[in-house]
Amino acid sequence: MIPAISAEGLTKMYSSGLGCRGITLSVGQGEAFGFLGPNGAGKSTFVKMLVGLVRPSGGSAAILGHPVGSLEARRRIGYLPELFRYQEWLTGREVLELHAKLCGLKGSAAERRILQLLDAVGIGQRAGDRVKHYSKGMQQRLGLACALISDPPVVFLDEPASALDPLGRREVRELLIQLRREGKTVFLNTHLLEDVELLCDRVALLHQGEILHQGSVAGMLQEKTRWRFRVGGFLLSGLAELCRAANLPITLSEEGGEGGLESVWLEAEVESDEQLGWVNHQLMAHGLTLYEVVPAKNKLDEWFYGAVAGRAQGREQG
Numbered sequence: 409m410i411p412a413i414s415a416e417g418l419t420k421m422y423s424s425g426l427g428c429r430g431i432t433l434s435v436g437q438g439e440a441f442g443f444l445g446p447n448g449a450g451k452s453t454f455v456k457m458l459v460g461l462v463r464p465s466g467g468s469a470a471i472l473g474h475p476v477g478s479l480e481a482r483r484r485i486g487y488l489p490e491l492f493r494y495q496e497w498l499t500g501r502e503v504l505e506l507h508a509k510l511c512g513l514k515g516s517a518a519e520r521r522i523l524q525l526l527d528a529v530g531i532g533q534r535a536g537d538r539v540k541h542y543s544k545g546m547q548q549r550l551g552l553a554c555a556l557i558s559d560p561p562v563v564f565l566d567e568p569a570s571a572l573d574p575l576g577r578r579e580v581r582e583l584l585i586q587l588r589r590e591g592k593t594v595f596l597n598t599h600l601l602e603d604v605e606l607l608c609d610r611v612a613l614l615h616q617g618e619i620l621h622q623g624s625v626a627g628m629l630q631e632k633t634r635w636r637f638r639v640g641g642f643l644l645s646g647l648a649e650l651c652r653a654a655n656l657p658i659t660l661s662e663e664g665g666e667g668g669l670e671s672v673w674l675e676a677e678v679e680s681d682e683q684l685g686w687v688n689h690q691l692m693a694h695g696l697t698l699y700e701v702v703p704a705k706n707k708l709d710e711w712f713y714g715a716v717a718g719r720a721q722g723r724e725q726g
């Protein structure tokens with residue numbers, strides 16, 4: 409099957425020397441792909457090349473086999489930009505009518521689609537209000553509706569939930585789950601690792617314009633992870649013996665947390681449930697009271713920070 413999105417050495421260097429370099433990736437039809445990276449990594453630049461808004465300085469890319477920037481490619485995509493502004497003198501419905509017209513939707517088909525989308529993104533009640541009276545979250549919902557108006561097979565969403573409150577984020581997440589069910593390809597630029605963990609099949613991590621890692625989300629999550637243990641009766645002098653008995657490094661948790669006077673948080677990196685059970689056993693065998701055992705962080709967070717910090721450290725040493 410032709411990939412929904414394919415990029416081969418795609419590069420954009422701005423005169424500032426920044427941008428993104430040599431990006432090669434392929435996203436299958438119906439896949440949800442998470443594109444992660446710290447601020448300024450080059451995520452939006454990459455997406456803008458794919459949607460035909462920025463001309464690449466090198467490499468090539470295609471949408472469903474059509475070169476990026478071509479009319480055929482653009483007909484097949486929906487795009488929610490990161491920093492968007494709609495005509496604030498128009499009503500939400502009028503903005504959607506304009507977008508429907510731009511993509512050739514007319515008459516009752518356009519009318520039906522607009523009503524359906526206004527409801528789906530949760531601004532149906534305010535469709536007659538002018539955009540200038542919309543909150544940021546409502547404008548973001550409107551943007552999402554604009555991206556979906558032509559019912560495109562490939563959707564690029566640049567931070568679709570950045571202006572939304574927790575309830576709004578949950579609604580957008582449900583909408584994205586629905587898009588996946590409909591078999592759409594979703595390319596998601598986001599800082600919300602939770603969303604990537606929940607929605608995406610695969611993920612790429614961009615750092616300083618280059619891809620650091622790409623692979624399946626499930627694969628990333630299977631990597632070993634840190635756990636935190638809240639224990640009572642702990643003495644620092646017993647730590648070395650505890651590490652020896654458990655046969656792995658256990659440290660005092662730097663994150664601290666609500667340990668209280670009688671308890672402290674310890675931390676260890678474990679590879680399996682069996683090893684986790686073994687650490688718990690050793691803590692108790694050494695006379696400690698075990699109050700809580702929790703994962704140190706969201707696992708994808710840990711992967712993200714580990715990869716970015718690892719690269720920064722490598723550069724310092726190199």
Ligand SMILES: Nc1ncnc2c1ncn2[C@@H]1O[C@H](COP(=O)(O)OP(=O)(O)OP(=O)(O)O)[C@@H](O)[C@H]1O
Binds near residue numbers: 422449451
């Ligand atoms: N038109 C431009 N001219 C010069 N430099 C630019 C231009 N657009 C972006 N940049 C620079 O290129 C780098 C990548 O920017 P980009 O917006 O793609 O990053 P990003 O990963 O999307 O960041 P964020 O998460 O903050 O939105 C940044 O350092 C940015 O300052």
